[in-house]
Amino acid sequence: xxxxxxxxxxxxxxxxxxxxxxxxxxxxxxxxxxxxxxxxxxxxxxxxxxxxxxxxxxxxxxxxxxxxxxxxxxxxxxxxxxxxxxxxxxxxxxxxxxxxxxxxxxx
Amino acid sequence: xxxxxxxxxxxxxxxxxxxxxxxxxxxxxxxxxxxxxxxxxxxxxxxxxxxxxxxxxxxxxxxxxxxxxxxxxxxxxxxxxxxxxxxxxxxxxxxxxxxxxxxxxxxxxxxxxxxxx
Numbered sequence: 001x002x003x004x005x006x007x008x009x010x011x012x013x014x015x016x017x018x019x020x021x022x023x024x025x026x027x028x029x030x031x032x033x034x035x036x037x038x039x040x041x042x043x044x045x046x047x048x049x050x051x052x053x054x055x056x057x058x059x060x061x062x063x064x065x066x067x068x069x070x071x072x073x074x075x076x077x078x079x080x081x082x083x084x085x086x087x088x089x090x091x092x093x094x095x096x097x098x099x100x101x102x103x104x105x106x107x
Numbered sequence: 108x109x110x111x112x113x114x115x116x117x118x119x120x121x122x123x124x125x126x127x128x129x130x131x132x133x134x135x136x137x138x139x140x141x142x143x144x145x146x147x148x149x150x151x152x153x154x155x156x157x158x159x160x161x162x163x164x165x166x167x168x169x170x171x172x173x174x175x176x177x178x179x180x181x182x183x184x185x186x187x188x189x190x191x192x193x194x195x196x197x198x199x200x201x202x203x204x205x206x207x208x209x210x211x212x213x214x215x216x217x218x219x220x221x222x223x224x
Contacts, residue, residue: 036213043111043198043215044150087149095213097142097149
C-alpha cells in the first residue's frame with residue numbers, strides 16, 4: 001500500500017545541490033508531505049514537512065507541485081555527511097516509511 | 108535537553124521468552140510512537156500513544172504485542188513469546204504535536220535491536 005514512489009538510489013557530488021524527487025499521486029487533501037533521513041542504522045532524523053506551500057529551513061527546501069502529486073527535496077550544498085537513506089512520506093500522523101532513496105554524496 | 112532515550116539498545120531473547128523495550132520521550136513531549144524496522148526494510152508504524160491512552164494501534168500485530176505509556180515512567184513495548192520473526196530494530200519517537208492533523212517533527216531514539224535466537 002505504498003503511497004509514495006522514490007528512486008532507489010542517487011549520487012551527488014559534494015558541494016552540489018541534491019534534488020530528491022518523490023511521487024505521491026494519491027495524496028489526499030489533509031495529508032502532509034514529510035521528509036526524514038536515516039544514516040546507517042541510526043534513528044531517523046526529521047528534515048522538513050509541508051502541506052501546499054514550498055518550505056525552507058536550515059537543512060533543506062521542499063518544493064511541492066501545485067497539484068500536490070509530487071515533491072522535491074533539495075539539499076542546496078550536499079556534504080559527505082548527507083549520505084543517507086531519504087524517506088518521503090505522506091500521512092496524517094501515522095508515518096510509514098517506505099524503502100526511500102539511498103543518496104551517496106561523493107568527494 | 109536529553110533526546111528520546113531507549114533501552115536496552117540490544118536485547119537477545121530465546122524463542123518463547125518475553126521482551127520489554129522502554130522509551131523515555133523528550134522532556135515535555137506527551138506523544139509517543141513505536142516503529143519496527145525489519146532488516147533491509149523501511150520503518151513501519153506500530154502504535155501511537157499519549158499519556159495513559161492508546162490512540163492508534165493499527166500497526167500492532169494482533170497477538171503477543173502490547174504497548175503502554177503510563178502517567179509516570181517510560182513507554183513500554185512488550186512482546187510475549189517471541190519468535191525469530193520478531194528480530195528487528197524497534198524505534199520510539201516522540202513529538203509535541205502542536206497542530207491539528209500534523210505530527211510536525213518526530214524525534215527518534217537510537218532504537219532497540221532485538222535478536223531472537
